[in-house]
Amino acid sequence: MPEIRYRSSVRLSNNQSPPQGTALNPPMSGFNGVRFYSGSREIIRDEKRLALVLKRRELESRVMTVDQVADRILQALRDQRGFSIIRLGDAEILTLAQDTVFPTSANVPIWGDLMAELCRDPLLGKGDNNEVVRWRDMMHASGVNYPDLQVRDQLAQAVKSASLIGIPVSNRPGRSRAHLKLVEGFQTVLLEELKLLNLAPEKMRFGDSALHYLLYTSGWMNRILSPGDYPQIAQRYSFSPGYKPGVLLVGNRAGELADLMGPKGLRISGVVKPVNLGNIDESLAAISRHSFDIALMAAGIAAKILCSATAERMSRVAIDAGHLFDLLVDHHRHLDHQRTRIPYEWML
Template identity: 45%
Template sequence: MDMAELGEHIFYALGQQQGFSLIRLGDSELIILAQDIVFPTNLELKKWAGLMAALSHDPELGDGDNEASRWEDFLSLSGVQFPDKGAQDYLIKALHSATLVGIPTTNRPGRSAAHIRLIQGFQTTLFKVLEKLQIPLNAMRFCDSAAHYMIHASGLLRQILLPDQYPGLRERYSLPYSKPRVLLIGNRAAEFAEFLTANNCDIVGAISRVGMNNIEEVIQESYYYSFELALVSAGSAAKYICSSISARGKVALDTGQLFDVLLASGQFDHQGFKIPYYLML
């Protein structure tokens, strides 16, 4: 799904006050999902690379790329300690209910051939997870897991947050506001709220201290706010949070590290923004 089509779906959902959720799966989420569904948790995590190579019929998978040795570190950054079946349950629920699922693709400019092979291994693992969970591929809608960056790079994020700056946009989609009320969720939500407010966005709240261990508390806290759109930068926890919020007739986007990247640059303008593929699978 390209950004033009994604924009159509998001604006339609906002105009009709219908639920829409975009979640994205990276290495951490795919590892969590694969626990005892594809690969056994009684085996040291870094040894999963060999099992993934066998599953993918690619004996060279993982050669020349040291990412497999850092998988446990990636999980920790996502707020998960291996193994974690509770996190897996949340992700499976999110998979079943998400409108759109971003997955790693081989469109990763600048990444090594070894890394691209690893991406292909993760794709194979995901499809095996879906098969085991009896989720048919034709029931899923996929996009690139870099969609959160693409939404910004294409200018779509600005259109979503500031539709009144684009003549005819509100009328085309029957948007009932000049700007959507936005709830931010993530450990840097308060900082990002200041950043977006300074750029004329309507931020109604920021929920910080978010992780897999307090998902239900975060969801309950979100009920205190009136909003049309939630931007969620909360690692693996973002997946279930987005799916839960969309079930209430709201739009929820898993924005990954976008908060961090925009805060680091200090720039809201999308012109010249380069997608940091080196930060992701």
């Protein structure tokens, strides 16, 4: 298991005062921590907070485009080598924070105040409708029986071995300013977690945590699952005409999605269900009994663990598809990406 250290220096403080004033023509630089522009009209008077702002910008600058990610997936399919994509949203980042960034001895809603202090930003707030009170429920919905340090460590190992990690970014159309401020907080916590795991962001590959939706709505998912039907892709990546990789669907709704995808001509290699954090070993054994080229997984935090393990142990492409299963099965009942809207309201 990866080594994780508890960050004990984050604690509640009532001594911080909020930044003063706004700027109609905000300054782009500062001197001795007096005035710094953060990207909005807010003036930052704290050098350490400015450093965090710059680290978050640097992190987002490393997020690959959906075209770049699709290219990596197709290369891995062509070369028959492992490639895993996992995504970290609020539940995953909170799970990793257990007794590392935030103490489990404190009620989870208190973590919102600790996050604000970590960010040195008293304006961070609680998101829309006091989102912090739902944080424990978010972890539970992803399968975590909080507190659960074993799952934390399993997820940390998945992060360490993943080929590409989807992370929250500031491009969230339709979300409120309060929610986007909270995204900044989660990015800061994630940076702290990577540091505690001895992972250097500059040596990692990142995508948008909405990558599962972006791959689908851009049309790339259809091309990845049927590359031989697209002459330019088949030629570029040396796939034979008509080639379709074997697709393994993993998750509690995998059977329903197979019923939708099979009649569309996709090559479904099998279904693995049920899947949860309590049957990881059994699920891995079931996955290993199938012959497939690419696995799409939707099983909360269990999917992150399974994706990384499948790519590493079986040299297959494994993609954390999250709520894409629900979107297709419950809301669309079709595979027409042009008629699909990304449900940003569902995510961080």
